[in-house]
Amino acid sequence: MTTHTMRLVDDLLKGESISLSRAISLVENEGDEVLEIMQRIAPHLGKAHCIGVTGAPGAGKSTLVDKLTALLRKQGLTVGIIAVDPTSPFTGGAVLGDRIRMQQHYLDDGVFIRSMATRGSMGGLPQTASTVIKLLDASGKDAILVETVGVGQSEVDIMQKTDTVVVTLCPESGDAIQAMKAGLLEIADIFVVNKADHPGADSSVRDIQAMLHMREPSWWDIPVVVTEAINDVGIEDLYERIALHRQVLSDTGQLAQRRQLQRRFDLVKTVEQKLTRKLLQAIEGDGQLGSYIERVEKGEVDPYTAADEILRSGKLLSDWLSQ
Amino acid sequence: MTTHTMRLVDDLLKGESISLSRAISLVENEGDEVLEIMQRIAPHLGKAHCIGVTGAPGAGKSTLVDKLTALLRKQGLTVGIIAVDPTSPFTGGAVLGDRIRMQQHYLDDGVFIRSMATRGSMGGLPQTASTVIKLLDASGKDAILVETVGVGQSEVDIMQKTDTVVVTLCPESGDAIQAMKAGLLEIADIFVVNKADHPGADSSVRDIQAMLHMREPSWWDIPVVVTEAINDVGIEDLYERIALHRQVLSDTGQLAQRRQLQRRFDLVKTVEQKLTRKLLQAIEGDGQLGSYIERVEKGEVDPYTAADEILRSGKLLSDWLSQ
Numbered sequence: 001m002t003t004h005t006m007r008l009v010d011d012l013l014k015g016e017s018i019s020l021s022r023a024i025s026l027v028e029n030e031g032d033e034v035l036e037i038m039q040r041i042a043p044h045l046g047k048a049h050c051i052g053v054t055g056a057p058g059a060g061k062s063t064l065v066d067k068l069t070a071l072l073r074k075q076g077l078t079v080g081i082i083a084v085d086p087t088s089p090f091t092g093g094a095v096l097g098d099r100i101r102m103q104q105h106y107l108d109d110g111v112f113i114r115s116m117a118t119r120g121s122m123g124g125l126p127q128t129a130s131t132v133i134k135l136l137d138a139s140g141k142d143a144i145l146v147e148t149v150g151v152g153q154s155e156v157d158i159m160q161k162t163d164t165v166v167v168t169l170c171p172e173s174g175d176a177i178q179a180m181k182a183g184l185l186e187i188a189d190i191f192v193v194n195k196a197d198h199p200g201a202d203s204s205v206r207d208i209q210a211m212l213h214m215r216e217p218s219w220w221d222i223p224v225v226v227t228e229a230i231n232d233v234g235i236e237d238l239y240e241r242i243a244l245h246r247q248v249l250s251d252t253g254q255l256a257q258r259r260q261l262q263r264r265f266d267l268v269k270t271v272e273q274k275l276t277r278k279l280l281q282a283i284e285g286d287g288q289l290g291s292y293i294e295r296v297e298k299g300e301v302d303p304y305t306a307a308d309e310i311l312r313s314g315k316l317l318s319d320w321l322s323q
Numbered sequence: 324m325t326t327h328t329m330r331l332v333d334d335l336l337k338g339e340s341i342s343l344s345r346a347i348s349l350v351e352n353e354g355d356e357v358l359e360i361m362q363r364i365a366p367h368l369g370k371a372h373c374i375g376v377t378g379a380p381g382a383g384k385s386t387l388v389d390k391l392t393a394l395l396r397k398q399g400l401t402v403g404i405i406a407v408d409p410t411s412p413f414t415g416g417a418v419l420g421d422r423i424r425m426q427q428h429y430l431d432d433g434v435f436i437r438s439m440a441t442r443g444s445m446g447g448l449p450q451t452a453s454t455v456i457k458l459l460d461a462s463g464k465d466a467i468l469v470e471t472v473g474v475g476q477s478e479v480d481i482m483q484k485t486d487t488v489v490v491t492l493c494p495e496s497g498d499a500i501q502a503m504k505a506g507l508l509e510i511a512d513i514f515v516v517n518k519a520d521h522p523g524a525d526s527s528v529r530d531i532q533a534m535l536h537m538r539e540p541s542w543w544d545i546p547v548v549v550t551e552a553i554n555d556v557g558i559e560d561l562y563e564r565i566a567l568h569r570q571v572l573s574d575t576g577q578l579a580q581r582r583q584l585q586r587r588f589d590l591v592k593t594v595e596q597k598l599t600r601k602l603l604q605a606i607e608g609d610g611q612l613g614s615y616i617e618r619v620e621k622g623e624v625d626p627y628t629a630a631d632e633i634l635r636s637g638k639l640l641s642d643w644l645s646q
Binding site for chain 2: 035038039042043056057154259260261263264266267268270271272274275276279280293296297298299302303304305306307308310311
């Protein structure tokens with residue numbers, strides 16, 4: 001490990017924002033130093049409470065995250081925020097409109113905000129988000145809020161990297177059904193019906209509760225919390241439920257079990273990423289594998305036969321692994 | 324290759340529906356026969372026009388697919404439909420409400436419909452969808468329609484496996500902005516503003532066109548088509564644009580280039596999947612690797628150090644690859 005990287009990690013562990021920011025960039029850009037950084041911070045992980053906030057577009061997730069942050073800060077807790085924004089094809093960067101609202105927190109040393117674009121992470125966005133959560137945890141943040149826009153598979157997978165998942169819905173007819181269709185009921189630890197001043201809030205709550213009644217009894221009863229985030233109504237109630245969920249997770253041994261599974265998953269993912277990188281290098285290279293791939297691209301060999309031959313051929317495989 | 328699998332592939336290539344259905348199930352369940360099936364159908368691929376239909380929930384995608392199917396059938400073309408449905412946590416299966424509408428086509432031999440759940444495919448949902456598209460192509464379908472609900476990363480990735488992407492929007496204020504935030508503008512080849520009888524359709528079209536004007540000039544001008552799918556209005560116009568897009572793709576050499584990249588991608592993915600499967604088997608096994616993983620789960624070794632050691636250790640790696 002270079003002295004430079006060692007200093008970066010030391011500063012990160014002290015909670016220094018610039019180092020944290022640099023380390024996150026290294027992770028996003030898949031820098032060679034990432035493995036060393038992760039090894040070094042590993043003993044310092046598992047203290048933060050990681051809270052996921054997801055739901056349909058327009059449900060008011062950013063406002064909810066904003067108000068939760070203000071509440072956590074009032075209690076003297078430090079906060080890390082990861083906002084996963086879809087990449088805009090026109091600006092080339094993340095769509096940051098919603099972030100403008102968060103400006104008040106940018107001046108606060110106790111809050112660290114990072115937007116992540118949804119595009120182009122080799123190990124997959126959920127794995128990158130999981131690594132960034134660990135960096136925030138290692139930097140000493142008490143709470144980590146992860147907000148995802150959208151309702152797709154990657155977004156659901158990101159939520160599974162958090163301890164407590166808050167699914168936010170609008171009080172509009174059919175929103176609960178859409179949430180079910182999007183697979184959000186499966187991952188929710190807490191439901192929020194936001195914009196409670198809008199018509200239809202009561203019936204939304206009833207819809208969700210009706211669906212929740214169909215579940216098998218579990219170690220956790222999923223509560224439905226009603227908020228008006230924009231007017232700061234219901235945020236304390238929501239936070240109490242979030243804190244209770246973490247407590248129950250811990251008391252029932254669920255938290256320890258999840259962390260154990262996550263470590264196994266991280267191992268498999270890390271090996272996979274490293275092997276894939278080697279494979280891609282070998283394909284780009286001048287070796288035997290590189291020229292073999294050209295034949296696949298031209299359609300002379302089909303990809304499935306080629307994969308089989310590569311894995312059977314000691315020569316091609318060692319060409320690959322020795323990169 | 325067993326005679327059984329050979330017969331399955333032969334029947335599939337003849338367009339036989341039951342064999343097609345069985346082959347898709349084998350792909351979804353990651354059966355050992357998949358590699359052989361793919362090798363055998365590889366020479367028969369690339370004839371179908373694959374059309375992706377995506378957009379915000381409630382935009383009328385299923386109706387659009389329904390009406391497009393009817394139009395294609397009138398022209399004597401055969402159709403394969405892949406509907407990617409989020410898995411319901413309550414029923415354990417896909418949420419099939421929208422499919423009921425498609426019933427008329429279930430009795431038609433020229434239409435093959437398959438719902439795919441969003442959960443649990445090891446190689447990732449986009450890769451599974453890509454393989455199923457190939458099976459439909461090999462079975463001789465002239466057109467393949469792939470419909471995804473939701474606006475997430477996986478859904479966007481699935482669309483990138485198709486030739487022509489139709490992004491469907493509702494004429495509601497802000498829908499175009501939401502589409503941009505969801506990254507849909509980046510992948511659209513054609514925009515549809517559906518439910519054109521609803522208020523706000525004109526301004527939606529203007530919003531999209533304004534955004535499209537900000538793009539760099541390209542080999543393809545993205546059209547905005549107005550439809551009322553439920554009343555069968557605008558479907559022919561839409562289909563003309565879809566056919567034109569395919570023509571231009573082909574004439575400009577884009578299609579050949581995409582297919583070439585896809586073959587390379589399929590090779591890397593196949594090698595990756597096979598190696599990961601071996602890794603997971605080795606971890607579950609009694610070998611040296613299995614006991615090493617226990618130490619990772621307990622937190623005695625961190626996952627990053629472990630990954631590094633596995634890849635450096637000839638013994639652990641061969642324990643793995645020899646599985």
